Structures are given as structure tokens and as C-alpha cells.
Amino acid sequence: MRKLIALLLVLGLAVFSGNFVYAQDGDTDTTATEQMEDTTTAAEAEVDPIEPESPAVDAGEEEAGAEQSGYQVLKKYFIDGDWRFMSFVLVCLILGLAFCIERIITLNIATTNTDKLLARIDEHLKSGDVQGAMEVCKSTQGPTASILYEGLKNADDGAEAVEKAIVSYGSVQMGLLERGLVWISLFIAIAPMLGFMGTVIGMIQAFDRIEAVGDLSPSVVAGGIKVALLTTVFGLITAIILQIFYNYIVSKIDGIVNKMEDASIALVDIMASNNIFKQ
Template identity: 60%
Template sequence: MTLSFSALLFQGALEEGLFNMLVGYFNEGGPFMWPVLIALILGLAIFLERLITLNRADINTRKFILDVKEALQDGGIQSAEELCSSTRGPVASVFQAGLLRADEGIDAAEKAIQSYGSIEMSFLERGLVWLSLFIAIAPMLGFTGTVIGMIQAFDAIEAAGDISPSLVAGGIKVALLTTASGLIAGIILQVGYNYCVSKIDRLVVDMEESSIVLVDSIALLKQGKQIISDEELAERSAGKDDTSEEEKSDS
């Protein structure tokens, strides 16, 4: 108990020392540290908003497709449309757009899916332009601070008429601190941007693959054929059995 408490105190002291060190570097970095910090905060805010939105848009696509097929086979287009309207995410929205035009024919449903898919993709990418802007701005602000710091260093040399390490160290330190801060901010935001892009790419692939399945299912429905295959029925029943067993074990 004493050892763990001592470890916590030591960890707290380290964190406090690190925080004080960062604050000290920030104050020594000069006025250009503030724009870099603002760019980092705004970029992180956009990233967190996109992260929450993309995670909410992500659903179990395979299960949803099976649910839609089952609704189409049992209750028709109206039942499948109601299922899509009660499900979140871009895949469900694209499905609903196609089902609303299904009565007009396969071509009309396919065009509606393509059009609404483009709209959903633009919704997913909303805000990424600003995030990429802050990724570019943060290092530039750091480099600008570097130039200002070097100018200050040479001004000090010119005023003193002598070159001494202590005289130019302040300006060079400002230059290095602003550069490092801008690069660190850019790296952090770039990682967040790449994560969002990879998440969006996966959602777009899900939309495209699912749309093909929906169009085929509507065609089978109009032909009066079975929509759900035997393999999907077996998978569906196996999933229901697993769910019932989990509920029994929980109870």
C-alpha cells in the first residue's frame, strides 16, 4: 500500500514537472506559440466531432443487410423502408432512398442510390477541409516564429556588436520552440485526419457493396423469387440461437 502510494506521488510529481516544463517552453516560445496552440485546439475539436459522427454512422452492415432482406421478403418494400428509417448511418439512408423509388423501377432506384450516396459521402467528409487547413497552418506558423526568432537574434548581435552564445541563445531558442510546436501540432492533426479518411473510406465501401445487394434484392422481389439464400437463413438462425443463449446466460 505504501509502495503504491509512493509510486502515485512520484508519478504525480513527474506529471506536474512535465506540465510546468511545457508551460515554461510555451511562455519562452514567444507570441507565435498562441496561433499554433489555437490551430491545434480547433483542429482537435474538428477531429473529435468527426470521430463521434463517424462512430455513430458505423453499424453492423452485414446484419443490417440481412434484416432488410428479411423485411423485403416478409413485408415488402414498405416494411424494409420502415426498418431503414429507424436505423442510423449512411447505409440505411442510402437504402431508404433506393426503396422510396423502387416502385418506379430498378433503374430509378439505382439512380436514387447513386445520388444519395454522393450526398452521404459529402456529409461524411464535412469538416475535413478545415482540418487539413489547420494541418498546413500549424507548421507554417511555427516556421514564421522561427524566422522572427532568428531576426531577433541577429538584431541582438547587431546592437551589441559582438557574437556571444548567451546573446543569441534567446532568439535561437524561440526559433526552435516555435518550429517544434508547429511540427508537433501538425503531426497530431495529421494522424487524426488520416484516421477519419480511413474510416470514411470503409463506410463508402460498405455503402457501395450494400447498394449492389439492395438493387439485386429489389430485382428478386419484383420477380417473385426468394431474396434470402439458404446460407443466409442458416447464418440468421445461428445468430438468433447465439443471442438467445447469451440472454439465458445473462439471466
């Protein structure tokens, strides 16, 4: 469910940004049209017929070209790169970002202040209230609290049983933290491959045109080479973006795992110091 929500969020942002840019472009075009009409009216009202009008038109065209938005540039290159190949790369980017956003949200929720949690557990264990310490862990979100809960639940069986329970349940929590990373890795690997496939197909099209025309001129091979280059560029950009998110997620998981291990060792020491284990 969280993955679906994240995917819908990404798609909604893409649609909203596109509508906003289109609306902004529409306002710009309306303003430019009004300015052109005012310029034409002023030129017609002038007495001197020798005054040229072409510089004003050229200046307006240059301003319109300079005001071209980044979204329009991306859309132009997307179309020039042939949507049949670029669409697959775009799907990889959208799905990869959806998995990345879902993992980042989940890991941020899973982050726990272990020092504060251990301090609350220590307060209950000093009075021998193991059940109260378990309730503290149950009311705290995150994998660290779940592991400590499993350790406290086996307190009656001794320190060795507590350590085994922590190790076993820690492996389960590790699997949950790393869920979805394999899909992100897949999109990182497949996006450049799709780009390279577009490159190969574009070059094949270019050579087919050379063979059909029988002349090696830039106009003959320009289309195929443009497809080849643009698909490769977009595939590499997609892989770079997803790789940055992937490395951030992996570092986040490593930080949570280190805190889990430190908290587990500290829990055993706290239980031993408060004589919780049965003799």
C-alpha cells in the same frame, strides 16, 4: 452544435488537467517544505557542529528538479518560445482536435452493421412488404440506411430508377461524411507555417541584437535562437498529431463508403430476386 460541444470538452480537459497538476505541485511543495524544516531542526539539534548541511539541501533541490511534471516542462518551453507565437500554434492544436473529435464521434455513430440490416430488409421483401423494409431503414442510424431507404422509395419506378436514386443520394452522404476535413487539413498546413514564421522572426531578433551589441556571443543570440527553435518544434508536433487523426478519419470514411457501395449492390439484387420491380 456538436463541434461546439467537442471544443468545450477539449478546453475543459485542458483546464482540469492544469488544475490537477497545480494541486499536485502544491502538495509536493508543501511536503518538500516540511521535509526541509525537519532537516533543519535535526541539524540544529546535533551536537557536532562540523557536520555540513549543504549536501542535504542540494539533495532536496535535486529531488525537486527530478519531480518536475511534464506539464511544467511544456509550460516552461511555451513561455521560452514567446507566447505571441506559441499561442497561435496552440489555437491550431485545440481547434484541430475539436474538429477531429467531432468527426470521430459522428463517424462512429454512422457505422452500421450492413449484413444485419440487409437481412432484415430481405425478410420484409420476401413477403412483398416494401413499406416495412423502408421502416427498417428509417429506424436505423447511418448513411447506409438512408441510401437504402432512398432506393426502396423508388422501387415502383424500376431497377434503373433505384440505382440512380442510390448514386445521387450517395453523393450527398459522402459530402456529409467529409464535412470538416477541410478545416483539419487547414490546421495541419498552417501550424508548421506559424512555427516557421516564429523561427524567422526569432532569427531576425537574434541578428538585431548582434547588430546592436556589435559582438557575436552566445548570450546575445541565445534568446532569439530559442524562440526560433521552439516555435518550429511545437508547430511540427501539432501538425503530426492532427495528421494522425486526419488519416484515421479518412480511413474510417473509406470503410463506410465501401460498405455503402456493397449494401447498395446487395439491395438491388435482393429486390430483383424477390420480384419487387414492376414489370
